[in-house]
Amino acid sequence: MDVPTIDFAPFLRGGREDREAIAKTVDSALSSVGLIYVKNHGIPDNEVNEAFSWLQRFFALPNAKKRTVQRYREMGREIIRSHPSRREALNLANPSLDMSADQWPTEEILPGFRDFMESFWQNCARLLHQLIDCVSLALELPEEHSLSKCHSRSCFSMGCSYYPETLITHETGPRMGAHSDSCTLTLLFQDPTGGLELGDRASVQGKVSAANFEQRGGTYKPIDFREGMVLVNVGYVMGRYSNGRNKSTIHRVGSPDVAAVPGRTETPDRYSIAFFGDPDPGTIADALPGTYNPENPKRWGPLNIDEYLGGIKEKTST
Numbered sequence: 001m002d003v004p005t006i007d008f009a010p011f012l013r014g015g016r017e018d019r020e021a022i023a024k025t026v027d028s029a030l031s032s033v034g035l036i037y038v039k040n041h042g043i044p045d046n047e048v049n050e051a052f053s054w055l056q057r058f059f060a061l062p063n064a065k066k067r068t069v070q071r072y073r074e075m076g077r078e079i080i081r082s083h084p085s086r087r088e089a090l091n092l093a094n095p096s097l098d099m100s101a102d103q104w105p106t107e108e109i110l111p112g113f114r115d116f117m118e119s120f121w122q123n124c125a126r127l128l129h130q131l132i133d134c135v136s137l138a139l140e141l142p143e144e145h146s147l148s149k150c151h152s153r154s155c156f157s158m159g160c161s162y163y164p165e166t167l168i169t170h171e172t173g174p175r176m177g178a179h180s181d182s183c184t185l186t187l188l189f190q191d192p193t194g195g196l197e198l199g200d201r202a203s204v205q206g207k208v209s210a211a212n213f214e215q216r217g218g219t220y221k222p223i224d225f226r227e228g229m230v231l232v233n234v235g236y237v238m239g240r241y242s243n244g245r246n247k248s249t250i251h252r253v254g255s256p257d258v259a260a261v262p263g264r265t266e267t268p269d270r271y272s273i274a275f276f277g278d279p280d281p282g283t284i285a286d287a288l289p290g291t292y293n294p295e296n297p298k299r300w301g302p303l304n305i306d307e308y309l310g311g312i313k314e315k316t317s318t
């Protein structure tokens, strides 16, 4: 279960043939492993590094200041299948939408944060649209059915996370429990600490989900940090659009094994940025043309995105 690396430059700068070739490679990787490393993705390294340094400054603010920020979530507020995640988070909506007005720390609290993060948000949105176009091309979708059409309002969200240093004990569970993302595709930037782990679906027989993966003895593969690359991950909605061809990944953020970190008794601080590509509100996500036929009929009915995403929010927050 090797995670493929894809050079995205020919898609961004090449002609039709280059774009088609990359689209086929992306599609086959997303249909097998569900996760890819993408290099030459167009977001400059210095901007990614700067985003991480802003995260460090934000999460280092005193709690009282962080609590003034509407979309800040304290440690312990997120529960995944009854396990609280050991992270703090700041979830940023599209800065051009009205709903985002109150999501920023004031300039007094953290001058410059909003300006930088607004522009970083737009960079991530551009890349996500390009990846969605790439998947639409691979599926040979006509314009009226293209995936881009139901993501045109960029109702995406940027999940900035801080996992504080913690004591390692034998009981130490994951820093964020096993789950699948609810969106179409996710971009994920992790820092050099690593920690992301991908559930190996092949380690479990039969039908498996994030809810039963561990009970059934599923094993994980560590996904290391790679300089200059972004991870792209299949979410649940992509599974529905592709009639099960693309499977959402099961993943978690583990705690390094004590034995693997000689001389350490604590896991280091960790930061990550996940950019979730949710479809536009009001979307009904159904298997796309070409993903089903009489021998391989639709596996699910249409999915009402508003109801689905609303339900997820209720389940994971306290």
Ligand SMILES: O=C(O)CCC(=O)C(=O)O
Residues within 6 Å of the ligand: 159, 161, 176, 181, 188, 189, 190, 196, 251, 252, 253, 271, 272, 273, 274
């Ligand atoms: O922090 C990470 O690396 C992963 C975060 C994640 O999987 C999520 O927010 O859905």
Ligand SMILES: [Fe+2]
Residues within 6 Å of the ligand: 179, 180, 181, 251, 274
């Ligand atoms: Fe995730």
